[in-house]
Amino acid sequence: MPPTIDADRLWSSLMELAAIGATTRGGVCRLAGSDEDRRGRDLFVTWCTGAGLEVRVDGMGNLFGRRAGTDRDRPPVMIGSHLDSQPTGGRFDGAYGVMAALEVVRALDDAGVTTVAPVEIVSWTNEEGARFPPAMVSSGVFAGAFTAEWARAQTDPDGVTLGDELDRIGYTGPAPVGRPVGAYVEAHIEQGPILEAEGTTIGVVTGVQGVRWYDVDVPGREGHAGSTPMDRRRDALVAAAGVIATLPELAAAHGPDARATVGVVTAHPASRNTIPGRVTFTADLRHPDTAVLEKMESALRERVAAVGGTVTDVWQSPPVDFDAGVVHAVRRSAAAAGLSHRDIVSGAGHDACYLATVCPTGMIFVPCRDGLSHNEAEFAESEWCAAGARVLLGVTLELAGEASAPEDVG
Ligand code: GLV
Ligand code: MN
Ligand code: MN
Secondary structure, three states, rough: OOOOOHHHHHHHHHHHHOOOEOOOOOOOOOOOHHHHHHHHHHHHHHHHHHHHOOOEEEEOOOOOEOOOOOOOOOOEEEEEOOOOOOOOOOOOHHHHHHHHHHHHHHHHHOOOOOOOOOOEEEOOOOOOOOOOOOOOOHHHHHOOOOOHHHOOOOOOOOOOOOOHHHHHHHOOOOOOOOOOOOEEEEEOOOOOHHHHHHHHOEEEEEEEEEEEEEEEEEEEOOOOOOOOOOOHHHHHHHEEEEEEHHHHHHHHHOOOOOOOEOOOEEEEEEOOOOOOEEEEEEEEEOOHHHHHHHHHHHHHHHHHHOOOOEEEEEEEEEEEOOOOHHHHHHHHHHOOOOEEEEEEOOOOOOOOHOOOOOOEEEEEEEOHHHHHHOOOOOOOOOHHHHHHHHHHHHHHHHHHHEEHHHHHOO
């Protein structure tokens, strides 16, 4: 009997996980390094050991569950995503890719299938970067883009480091961060509206657009809200708001694929009867083409300079093209499963971006309702989730190879 995805089992695992850090509005708050993160990890580890996987935790808290193959010398085919969430996140962003990978392993077990290469489920630490910027940092360390020391020293708004939080929740592991990987495949909700609007079930992800993060600092002068005439003020918030209000036009000037977002604004000293003397805000610029992203950055810098402010680089993730072989494998697997599919470029960043620098990598998208993500209302139908897992199963079998002699399992 060929291995088959159990849609109900996948859904119930997703929902059990979503109960950890559940918000009253139907979403999830499982920030990296939090107690909820620990409980989500604990549950995932329980499921991994229950499936007979060898669990390994590395120095960034990345979690791996390994299913042996017949060839001990082959590097693993890795499948997974992340378990941390946005502060008002949904139940599917990240969690879906990890649970789909778990379901693939369970399906292989049910069918008694052995692969040649080992198959490893992975959950990457702090993909979101919501609490500890930047995003995708632990897959970045795994791929050699940052040192573990640097990544662990990144702080949340209270000055707590990621490393200290990983220690506190018991997820700083002994394994070195980074090792050879045969291939990496990540299933994820699209987080945008294209698949659902078209009625297409599977997105064959060909690449990911570029992302740049900045911190912007706008100066002003503190003063009394009542006695300072309007024409004698240097109100930092009014100046910052002027720049922020131009960002939709900045994006539009760079074509339909450009994105510009300010997610955090902080006014100092944050007193209702003091004119803000300083404002800091974050900026997130995205485009699939580096040259256009450069122009967007220049435009942002000009506008901030015009109000006397400064722009500091925080992080960037260049546009990524996934491996043609893995992309074809995803397409073939979708076709073989009889699922409608189309090529798509990811608007969101993913751990797959860093993995793509060290091994053949690809992604599988499934639709999400109204294209909503980073929103507590985020939702993907059970049948979409199962369809993506079916494609992941097919790709995993193709990349890891089905062993002809199961008794040789190593
Ligand atoms: C990751 O969620 C991103 O910001 O794209
Ligand atoms: Mn995600
Ligand atoms: Mn996300």
